[in-house]
Amino acid sequence: MRILILTALKAEAxxxxxxxxxxxxKTRQIYEKDNLFLAITGVGSIKAAGRVExxxxxxxxxxxxxxxxxxxxxxxxxxxxIGEMIMVNKIIxxxxxxxxxxxxxxxxxxxxxxxxxxxxxxxxxSGDIHCLVDMESASIFKVAADYLPVHRLVFLKIVSDYMNxxxxxxxxIPELIRMNLGKILSLIExxxxxxxxxxxxxxxxxxxxxxxxxxxxxxxxxxxxxxxxSAEDYYIRTGKQLTILERFFKQNINYKCxxxxxxxxxxxxxxx
Amino acid sequence: xKSVNSFLPNFSHLYVEENASDYPLTHExxxxxxxxxxxxxxxxxxxxxxxxxxxxxxxxxxKLILAVKKPPFIYHASSVQQNSxxxxxxxxxxxxxxxxxxxxxxxxxxxxxxxxxxxxNSNDFFSAVGDKIQKRSFSSEPLFLxxxxxxxxxxxxxxxxxxxxxxxxxxxxxxxxxxxxxxxxLFQPLENITPVQxxxxxxxxxxxxxxxxxxxxxxxxxxxxxxxxxAIAGGWNVRLCFDPVIIYENWQRDYVIFLKQVFAAxxxxxxxxxxxxxxxxxxxxxHRIRKQKPLSKIYYSRYxxxxxxxxxxxxEQKMVREFMAEVLTxxxxxxKILFWDG
Numbered sequence: 001m002r003i004l005i006l007t008a009l010k011a012e013a014x015x016x017x018x019x020x021x022x023x024x025x026k027t028r029q030i031y032e033k034d035n036l037f038l039a040i041t042g043v044g045s046i047k048a049a050g051r052v053e054x055x056x057x058x059x060x061x062x063x064x065x066x067x068x069x070x071x072x073x074x075x076x077x078x079x080x081x082i083g084e085m086i087m088v089n090k091i092i093x094x095x096x097x098x099x100x101x102x103x104x105x106x107x108x109x110x111x112x113x114x115x116x117x118x119x120x121x122x123x124x125x126s127g128d129i130h131c132l133v134d135m136e137s138a139s140i141f142k143v144a145a146d147y148l149p150v151h152r153l154v155f156l157k158i159v160s161d162y163m164n165x166x167x168x169x170x171x172x173i174p175e176l177i178r179m180n181l182g183k184i185l186s187l188i189e190x191x192x193x194x195x196x197x198x199x200x201x202x203x204x205x206x207x208x209x210x211x212x213x214x215x216x217x218x219x220x221x222x223x224x225x226x227x228x229x230s231a232e233d234y235y236i237r238t239g240k241q242l243t244i245l246e247r248f249f250k251q252n253i254n255y256k257c258x259x260x261x262x263x264x265x266x267x268x269x270x271x272x
Numbered sequence: 273x274k275s276v277n278s279f280l281p282n283f284s285h286l287y288v289e290e291n292a293s294d295y296p297l298t299h300e301x302x303x304x305x306x307x308x309x310x311x312x313x314x315x316x317x318x319x320x321x322x323x324x325x326x327x328x329x330x331x332x333x334x335k336l337i338l339a340v341k342k343p344p345f346i347y348h349a350s351s352v353q354q355n356s357x358x359x360x361x362x363x364x365x366x367x368x369x370x371x372x373x374x375x376x377x378x379x380x381x382x383x384x385x386x387x388x389x390x391x392x393n394s395n396d397f398f399s400a401v402g403d404k405i406q407k408r409s410f411s412s413e414p415l416f417l418x419x420x421x422x423x424x425x426x427x428x429x430x431x432x433x434x435x436x437x438x439x440x441x442x443x444x445x446x447x448x449x450x451x452x453x454x455x456x457x458l459f460q461p462l463e464n465i466t467p468v469q470x471x472x473x474x475x476x477x478x479x480x481x482x483x484x485x486x487x488x489x490x491x492x493x494x495x496x497x498x499x500x501x502x503a504i505a506g507g508w509n510v511r512l513c514f515d516p517v518i519i520y521e522n523w524q525r526d527y528v529i530f531l532k533q534v535f536a537a538x539x540x541x542x543x544x545x546x547x548x549x550x551x552x553x554x555x556x557x558x559h560r561i562r563k564q565k566p567l568s569k570i571y572y573s574r575y576x577x578x579x580x581x582x583x584x585x586x587x588e589q590k591m592v593r594e595f596m597a598e599v600l601t602x603x604x605x606x607x608k609i610l611f612w613d614g
Contacts, residue, residue, distance in 0.1 A: 089285070089311050101311075101319050103326075105333045107280050112309045149324040193278055195329065199565040232565070236572035271574060 001192045002035040004059075006052065006069045008043050008136050011173035016070065019181050028058050036188070045093075045117065045139035052143045063198030066152040066191050067144050070184065072173055073115065074122055074133040075159030080113070082162075085180040086132060088155035090114035093138035100141040103151040106190050110183070115157060122163040132157050152196060156184070201232040206242040213249050223263050230270040245269070279333040282371075285309045287319045287387075289339040295392040297432065298338050304431075305336070313337075320368075320385045328566060330386030331373045331488075341365075341391035345400030349418065350554075357610075358416035358449070360408040364397055366390075366434055367423040372455060375486040375568035376516055379422060381557025388423075390432065398441050405447050414447045414470070426454035426473075429461040436465060443468045453513065455487065457495035459502045467507040472544065475500045476513040479530035486518060486568065493530070497537040504542045512538075515549035515612065517592050519584070524595055531599050540604040548596045549612030551575075552583035 007013040013031070016022075022031035022038050031038040041051040059065060073086075080086065087110040091100040094116050104112070114131040117138035122129070137155050144153055158176050165171065177184075202210070210231060214224045231242055248266050253259045286308050292298050293312070302310065313319055316339035349361040368389040369379055380386070391397070405415045419425055425435045435452055439462070442450040453474040477500075478486075480493045491499075504510050512534070517527065551570065553561075555577050562571045575582045583589065593611050600609050 089309060090313075099314065099318050101313075101322060103322075103330070104285065104309075105279055105329055107278055114311070145324060149326055150322055151326055151329055190278060195278075195332075199567070201565060229562070233572040236569055 001194055001197055002037065002065050003188055003191060004055065004065055004067050005036070005038040006041055006048075006055070006067060006140060007038070008041050008048065008071050008134075009173060010040055012071050012177055013038055013040050015174050015177040015181060016184065019185065028055075030055060030058070035192075041136060041140070044135050045119065048136040049139040049143045052140050056144065056147045062147055063200070064194075065148060066154065066196060067140075067148055068188070068191065069137060069140050069153075069155045070177070071134060071136070071157060072160035072171070072176060073157035074129075074161050074163035074165070076130050076132075077125075077162045079130070080132070080159045080162075082159055083176055083179050084159045085110055085183055086157050086159065087112045088115045088132065088137065088157055090131075091137045091141050091155065092116045092131075093142075094118045098138065098142070100138060100145070101150065102141070102153045102155060103149075105151050106193060106196070108187060108190065110156070110187075115155070121165075123166055125162065125164045127163075129163065132159070133163055154187075154191065156187070202228075202235055202242070206231070206235070209242055210245075213245070217249065217253050217259055217262060219259065219263060223260075227263070227266065227270075230267050234270040282334045283308055283336045284333060285311055285335040287311045287313050287316070287335060287337040289316045289337070290314055291340040292338045292392045295338075295340070297390075297392040297394070301336070301338060301390075301432070308336075315339075316389055320383070320387060320389055322384070325385050327380045327383070327386040327561075327564065328373075334369070334371075335387040337387055337389045338392055339389055340393045341396060343400070345397050346404050346417075349421075358413060359410045360413055360415040361418075362401075362404060362415060363418040363421035364401065365422045366394065366397055366419065366438075367425060367428060367432075369422070370424045371427045372424055372490045373488040374455075374490070375488070375566070375570050376518070376551050376553075378553050378557050380564075380566070381553065381559075381561040382422070394434070394437060401441075401448070402445070405445065408447075414449050416449045416451065418451045418453065420451070420453045424454050424456060425452055426458055426462070427456040429456075429458055433461060435462060439465055439468055439471050442471050451511075455490045455496065457491035457499045459499040463502065463506065467509075469509065472509050472511055473503050474511040474513050474547075475503075476515060477530075477534060478514070478518070479526045481526055482518050486570070493533070497534065500538055504538060509544045510542070511544050512546045513549075514596065515547055516551040517548060517596060518551065519588060519592065527596070528599055531603065535603045543604065543608070545608045545610060546600060546604065547610045547612070548593070548600070550584045550589050550592050552581050552612070555580055555582045558582040 005016060017031050017038060020033060020036055022033045024031050039055045041048040087108060089104055089112045115137055116131055116133050118133055118135060122133050134157060141153060158180055160171050160176055245266060248262060251262055253262060283305055286305055288298060316337050320337055346362050346364050349363050401417060408415050419438050429435050438450060442448055448470060450471045451474055455476050475496060477496055483490060483493060500510060576585045597609060
């Protein structure tokens with residue numbers, strides 16, 4: 001599994017970058033090392049949405065990517081305490097009332113709570129708000145859910161204030177993250193669970209082989225999808241590599257009708 | 273090496289629809305699962321119908337959703353279900369999804385989620401069934417109602433005694449035959465109920481080899497047979513269901529041994545009838561499951577499409593029918609054996 005960490009602020013990212021020894025990839029503007037990636041989205045819904053889309057588009061394959069949003073949030077008093085890390089189980093966008101629900105499947109020992117994403121920061125105390133408050137989660141979820149399944153969207157929030165902070169510069173955000181680094185690293189290990197990834201039936205070699213041939217012979221999108229599915233069925237039933245199809249691809253194709261005939265010949269072979 | 277289950281236990285989370293929060297059943301369950309995380313929701317569909325859920329992963333950590341069912345409460349049975357000759361064949365869904373996870377189950381193609389939905393407004397279901405009995409199309413025949421079609425109600429009995437509630441309802445209702453289908457070994461919660469003649473308890477049985485490979489989380493054959501035996505001894509009408517018969521190398525040999533085991537444990541004379549069928553599924557459900565690349569090999573085999581149904585080629589269906597008829601007629605008369613006709 002590859003873990004993509006998103007934070008809104010550089011101050012939230014730095015302790016994680018240091019702990020994981022991530023290195024900046026200047027082309028993608030992503031910090032990375034091995035299968036760990038970190039991107040900074042900026043503050044607020046609009047910035048976050050654009051950046052999430054950009055980052056996710058930079059991955060060629062997303063079947064093994066888990067998005068982990070880590071950041072500070074306002075917490076309701078007296079049910080949360082400063083520095084406490086909470087797993088978010090429900091996100092409401094205050095402006096639209098839209099609800100987003102991450103699918104929490106993996107065992108963890110954090111408290112859970114809902115969260116409201118607001119447009120402007122709440123500074124007059126939690127009052128009637130009985131959940132966390134932040135400024136990005138809803139838009140991150142909304143965009144990311146087009147790319148990733150809901151069990152691979154995880155939101156961790158660290159309570160930084162009781163929604164009464166007038167001056168953000170007074171918060172020691174790196175310290176709030178550092179206090180929870182041990183837990184964050186343990187959770188990253190839990191989320192590396194390969195069962196959470198999309199199942200790959202064909203080997204990378206077979207996928208590459210088939211992709212190349214599909215392109216060469218100019219199969220249609222529908223034909224290509226069906227071919228991959230039939231190839232998977234064949235592989236599960238026989239355990240044989242797809243290079244066995246090489247002889248079919250030796251044919252020269254000049255016309256659409258020849259391509260379609262070849263497609264049917266291969267499908268027939270794969271289904272026997 | 274000891275394997276570690278990294279998934280949260282079933283019902284680690286209870287999602288409760290706003291409308292459901294005042295029902296007594298909701299209060300009971302919230303009390304019972306007080307250690308679970310409670311998440312209030314507006315409509316159960318916001319969690320159950322979310323996009324991009326993974327049914328099979330969710331089966332490893334099922335969540336319970338409590339909701340209020342809106343009409344329709346009762347549905348006409350499809351051609352995939354065996355109607356046992358009843359033309360007024362309907363089903364209801366007091367519970368969606370199942371504690372078990374059989375490879376061949378259509379639920380994984382029917383629903384976007386592996387989580388369970390319990391509808392807490394049972395009285396609305398009773399009223400709807402009462403209405404349907406009055407308005408049934410073939411008034412000379414009773415209404416045949418499957419209450420365990422999209423779930424296994426008896427397996428859930430220790431959590432919510434819905435089977436008992438439906439049996440009680442049936443006891444007081446004329447022109448109703450109730451079918452409760454199960455793979456459960458749990459008969460104890462029903463043991464102290466006086467048998468009701470218009471209730472049919474149906475046990476699906478399979479060879480242990482099939483159970484081990486394809487019927488995840490279900491009780492062993494031996495345990496199921498004990499439950500069936502208790503039901504028969506208690507005076508209940510019992511149907512056995514060998515459906516689907518799974519074809520694999522040497523399946524005939526295993527099914528001969530299996531049927532011998534079944535009829536050694538149960539007196540064939542005491543069984544009301546038997547239904548036999550092969551793997552079959554609405555083709556849309558089948559393709560939806562296949563798309564998720566399940567681990568079960570069932571979805572990578574070759575099937576024929578007959579109308580809307582993906583099933584075995586007709587020659588294989590015929591082979592199963594002839595084989596099962598031949599073996600079963602050594603135990604009970606042919607007229608007691610019903611086959612699903614593809």
